[in-house]
Amino acid sequence: xxxxxxxxxxxPEHILLGGMLLLIVQAIVSDHPQGAASPSIVIVAGxxxxxxxxxxTGFEAAPFPGQVVVTPASSFGKAIAIALALPVLLxxxxxxxDGGPLYPLLLSSLYGLALMLSSDSFLTLFLAxxxxxxxxxxxxxxxxxxxxxxxAALKYLVLGGAATATLLxxxxxxxxxxxxxxxxxxxxxxxxxxxxxxxxxxxVLVAFFMKAAIVPFHAWAPDAYDGASIPxxxxxxxIVKAGVLLAGVRLVAEAPxxxxxxxxxxxxxxxxxxxxxxxxxxxxxxxxxxxxSSIAHAxxxxxxxxxxxxxxxxxxxxxxxxxxxMTVLALSVVPxxxxxxxxxxxxxxxGLYQRQPFAAIVLGLAMLSLAGIPPLPGFVAxxxxxxxxxxAGHTWVAVAGLVGSYLGLYFYLRVxxxxxxxxxxxxxxxxxxxxxxxxxxxxxxxxxxLVLTLLPGWVLARLL
Amino acid sequence: MSEAFALQCVLxxxxxxxxxxxxxxxxxxxxxxxIAFWTMVLQxxxxxxxxxxxxxxxxxxxxxxxxxxxxEWGVYFSIGLDGYNVLLVLLTGFLGPLVVAGSFSAVxxxxxxxxxxxxxxxxxxxxxxxAQDLFVFYVFWETMLIPMFLLIGIWGGPRRIYATLxxxxxxxxxxILMLAAVIYLVYAANQAGVNSYAIADLSRLQLPPEVQAxxxxxxxxxxxxxxPVFPLHxxxxxxxVEAPTTGSVILAGVLLKMGTYGFIxxxxxxxxxATLQFAPTILVLAVASIVIGACLALVxxxxxxxxxxxxxxxxxxxxxxxxxxxxxxIQGAIMQMVSHGLTAAGLFLVVGMIYERCHTRELAAxxxxxxxxxxxxxxxxxxxxxxxxxxxxxxxxxxxxxLLGAFRSAWAQHLGGDSFALAPTAIAVTGVVLGALYMLRFxxxxxxGPTRAPVARLTDLNRRExxxxxxxxxxxxxxxxxxxxxxxxxxxxxxxxxxxxxxxxGTAFHAGTTR
Numbered sequence: 001x002x003x004x005x006x007x008x009x010x011x012p013e014h015i016l017l018g019g020m021l022l023l024i025v026q027a028i029v030s031d032h033p034q035g036a037a038s039p040s041i042v043i044v045a046g047x048x049x050x051x052x053x054x055x056x057t058g059f060e061a062a063p064f065p066g067q068v069v070v071t072p073a074s075s076f077g078k079a080i081a082i083a084l085a086l087p088v089l090l091x092x093x094x095x096x097x098d099g100g101p102l103y104p105l106l107l108s109s110l111y112g113l114a115l116m117l118s119s120d121s122f123l124t125l126f127l128a129x130x131x132x133x134x135x136x137x138x139x140x141x142x143x144x145x146x147x148x149x150x151x152a153a154l155k156y157l158v159l160g161g162a163a164t165a166t167l168l169x170x171x172x173x174x175x176x177x178x179x180x181x182x183x184x185x186x187x188x189x190x191x192x193x194x195x196x197x198x199x200x201x202x203x204v205l206v207a208f209f210m211k212a213a214i215v216p217f218h219a220w221a222p223d224a225y226d227g228a229s230i231p232x233x234x235x236x237x238x239i240v241k242a243g244v245l246l247a248g249v250r251l252v253a254e255a256p257x258x259x260x261x262x263x264x265x266x267x268x269x270x271x272x273x274x275x276x277x278x279x280x281x282x283x284x285x286x287x288x289x290x291x292x293s294s295i296a297h298a299x300x301x302x303x304x305x306x307x308x309x310x311x312x313x314x315x316x317x318x319x320x321x322x323x324x325x326m327t328v329l330a331l332s333v334v335p336x337x338x339x340x341x342x343x344x345x346x347x348x349x350x351g352l353y354q355r356q357p358f359a360a361i362v363l364g365l366a367m368l369s370l371a372g373i374p375p376l377p378g379f380v381a382x383x384x385x386x387x388x389x390x391x392a393g394h395t396w397v398a399v400a401g402l403v404g405s406y407l408g409l410y411f412y413l414r415v416x417x418x419x420x421x422x423x424x425x426x427x428x429x430x431x432x433x434x435x436x437x438x439x440x441x442x443x444x445x446x447x448x449x450l451v452l453t454l455l456p457g458w459v460l461a462r463l464l
Numbered sequence: 465m466s467e468a469f470a471l472q473c474v475l476x477x478x479x480x481x482x483x484x485x486x487x488x489x490x491x492x493x494x495x496x497x498x499i500a501f502w503t504m505v506l507q508x509x510x511x512x513x514x515x516x517x518x519x520x521x522x523x524x525x526x527x528x529x530x531x532x533x534x535x536e537w538g539v540y541f542s543i544g545l546d547g548y549n550v551l552l553v554l555l556t557g558f559l560g561p562l563v564v565a566g567s568f569s570a571v572x573x574x575x576x577x578x579x580x581x582x583x584x585x586x587x588x589x590x591x592x593x594x595a596q597d598l599f600v601f602y603v604f605w606e607t608m609l610i611p612m613f614l615l616i617g618i619w620g621g622p623r624r625i626y627a628t629l630x631x632x633x634x635x636x637x638x639x640i641l642m643l644a645a646v647i648y649l650v651y652a653a654n655q656a657g658v659n660s661y662a663i664a665d666l667s668r669l670q671l672p673p674e675v676q677a678x679x680x681x682x683x684x685x686x687x688x689x690x691x692p693v694f695p696l697h698x699x700x701x702x703x704x705v706e707a708p709t710t711g712s713v714i715l716a717g718v719l720l721k722m723g724t725y726g727f728i729x730x731x732x733x734x735x736x737x738a739t740l741q742f743a744p745t746i747l748v749l750a751v752a753s754i755v756i757g758a759c760l761a762l763v764x765x766x767x768x769x770x771x772x773x774x775x776x777x778x779x780x781x782x783x784x785x786x787x788x789x790x791x792x793x794i795q796g797a798i799m800q801m802v803s804h805g806l807t808a809a810g811l812f813l814v815v816g817m818i819y820e821r822c823h824t825r826e827l828a829a830x831x832x833x834x835x836x837x838x839x840x841x842x843x844x845x846x847x848x849x850x851x852x853x854x855x856x857x858x859x860x861x862x863x864x865x866x867l868l869g870a871f872r873s874a875w876a877q878h879l880g881g882d883s884f885a886l887a888p889t890a891i892a893v894t895g896v897v898l899g900a901l902y903m904l905r906f907x908x909x910x911x912x913g914p915t916r917a918p919v920a921r922l923t924d925l926n927r928r929e930x931x932x933x934x935x936x937x938x939x940x941x942x943x944x945x946x947x948x949x950x951x952x953x954x955x956x957x958x959x960x961x962x963x964x965x966x967x968x969x970g971t972a973f974h975a976g977t978t979r
Contacts, residue, residue, distance in 0.1 A: 373606055373609065
């Protein structure tokens with residue numbers, strides 16, 4: 001073990017782990033366990049800053065050689081995912097209370113995510129993936145008020161279990177073929193002619209497809225997103241998805257892809273884009289709609305794997321940053337309502353502009369950005385991915401993906417149509433002024449959005 | 465003040481105005497209007513000054529600025545004036561204050577959002593004209609969609625949601641294919657060692673003809689939807705009818721020029737071989753737009769629809785002039801774009817003024833307005849005659865030059881042995897007659913004959929309305945009587961484009977024979 005690398009390189013993990021233990025101790029010792037939100041925010045902000053610092057300074061080391069490595073790319077990934085948890089925490093404090101198991105669980109999930117992005121062997125990867133996922137099953141259930149919530153949590157759990165099993169099967173096939181658990185065995189197996197290796201590669205990839213909700217493994221996402229409370233939906237959509245995708249791209253690394261994998265990475269993501277965008281048109285609530293939207297976005301993200309080796313990670317990072325910001329932004333301004341189930345119903349968002357202009361404008365910006373309309377950052381993000389896909393020679397895949405993204409335009413515009421162009425409904429939703437937490441979360445997301453809009457080149461240059 | 469800085473101001477002023485509007489409290493519509501109006505006036509003064517400073521003798525970009533935006537990809541935020549855009553920038557700047565002044569009495573709700581969107585679309589339109597970098601062009605091109613989506617969707621008529629979604633979904637479909645073509649074009653440029661999005665650099669590429677054909681098809685589809693060229697025009701009547709007057713004026717005045725501007729700025733110079741290959745198709749579609757647009761205008765009983773279909777016909781002339789690839793034809797097309805911007809904007813304004821008074825757009829509801837509102841009727845008649853293309857108005861300059869150019873190029877082909885070469889132009893000329901027919905039919909039943917009005921006491925133009933129309937009519941006569949100076953400013957660019965396309969004739973001919 002390398003002490004300096006361990007202390008400095010894993011600083012974000014240490015902060016998260018220490019913070020989590022602190023919160024648990026506080027919960028045990030204190031008579032009325034309240035006031036966990038503010039320390040959590042400080043801890044998460046510290047961890048995000050530490051990751052950002054490691055990324056900017058280009059810190060590279062192996063704290064546990066063969067198990068954990070720290071690279072600038074992994075640090076940037078952590079910084080993005082962990083920083084996105086800040087607005088989520090603000091929203092959670094408002095919706096789910098200032099204490100309870102939420103905060104330690106969320107921190108432990110983030111700890112798993114950070115560890116996963118640094119993992120260098122399948123052993124660490126698997127452990128970290130579970131550490132990230134298990135708390136989320138509970139988070140979905142937290143503060144549940146609706147019949148659909150336990151069902152959603154169960155679906156998520158069962159799917160998670162299936163993904164775990166598939167992943168393990170794939171790992172064992174790869175181990176059987178290569179005799180090592182090193183993460184690099186995956187990228188080597190991509191070029192291997194053996195059926196065993198290809199089978200392992202495909203199974204591992206399918207496990208990631210399940211986790212990221214790619215068609216046909218997507219059915220859990222709408223129910224889980226809809227059943228969870230809004231901060232947890234934001235956490236799943238923005239942060240867990242970022243973790244899964246960034247771990248996936250670590251596996252593929254910069255290796256050339258075999259034809260089977262290229263086929264898999266073409267057909268299923270394209271199907272996700274088309275189906276996600278089509279199905280989103282019919283959804284009655286924002287959470288369900290964003291779930292289908294996230295299925296389509298997972299499609300764009302996996303298309304980035306088709307890019308030439310060195311271009312994969314930066315284009316993914318940029319896209320995940322933008323996509324995460326926009327998803328959290330959209331969910332942050334959903335008006336408060338006593339009934340958690342109906343607060344994001346689209347028909348109740350009608351005429352939102354007349355009641356809460358700021359919320360409506362923010363929601364509209366998020367929708368346009370998710371749809372990829374310039375000058376919002378979602379456009380540059382999509383442009384980056386399709387540019388790289390085309391540069392790798394997959395011209396028609398890029399064209400099909402772009403045409404698929406056109407299908408998504410309608411339902412994003414529909415949200416703007418309802419919030420700006422329809423008269424408000426009579427039901428008393430969102431009559432209350434916007435809450436402080438919603439303002440805070442929206443502003444936290446808006447500042448980087450503005451930077452990404454005006455200076456996308458500056459950000460891209462730092463991620464490359 | 466340097467000209468380059470003034471040009472930057474022209475671009476960014478509307479955004480500054482938006483910021484100003486955001487800071488004004490919602491219950492003060494008067495201040496919101498004042499900010500929007502004076503921003504536009506200032507912008508127009510700057511564009512007018514830049515127009516005068518624009519050197520007609522020099523070729524290439526003037527007053528250009530260039531700053532790195534996404535430096536790794538070679539994307540530069542570069543803008544500048546050239547012969548292609550100088551008149552259109554002037555037109556956009558000129559219409560800006562008139563659009564705002566014309567909306568004072570028409571907007572009944574959400575003043576802040578309304579004027580913010582008018583300024584935003586002004587910003588996006590200016591940016592599209594000024595952009596000299598393909599990426600920047602695309603960003604501005606798409607940005608235009610959203611303010612127009614809201615302008616029609618919030619302040620429009622009863623079927624506004626349908627109309628605005630149709631508008632956005634039609635244009636966005638073209639845009640997404642254009643985006644694919646942009647990405648591929650730049651990829652091809654990278655393969656050739658050009659790491660740049662600058663339009664000037666990209667037009668120097670020597671792309672194989674079949675690649676050009678694909679890329680041109682994608683660009684042309686996007687532009688043709690925006691023009692709109694028959695048969696992709698069906699969004700336009702809906703959008704015009706449902707849009708508020710301001711939306712119609714912006715749409716007809718400037719937005720409809722985007723498609724044709726795209727053809728001269730990008731479509732033809734970037735893909736010269738493909739332009740020649742597709743020229744016969746474009747020629748047929750242009751003539752079809754002229755004749756079919758005019759025929760459709762002839763049978764409408766909604767006054768806004770008449771002008772909407774007449775726009776399709778008039779933009780058909782622009783396409784005809786461009787595809788003639790004749791120097792006079794191209795310059796005439798640019799002139800026709802500006803002229804149509806003035807007359808169509810004026811006609812939508814006068815129609816909007818009567819609609820504000822009577823709340824109906826049915827042609828049959830009106831008659832003999834010349835006796836009721838004489839001043840209004842004079843303005844209406846002048847705009848109608850300009851739209852028909854009466855000599856001394858801008859419409860004549862544009863249409864005449866377009867037809868002259870089209871004949872010159874067709875005559876050359878005729879002498880070259882193509883016995884059908886003159887047919888399209890000959891058919892296009894009938895559009896002039898049809899144009900006179902539908903506009904005069906409109907004016908005759910509207911202004912003359914038995915007096916009929918939906919409202920008992922019809923008031924004539926007030927001072928604000930009269931000033932707006934007087935400014936427009938002055939501009940129409942200026943271009944009709946003194947077209948020399950503006951035409952000379954477009955000459956260098958038109959010649960450059962013509963030479964670029966015709967110099968590709970050899971390769972295109974070769975590609976044509978091998979196929």
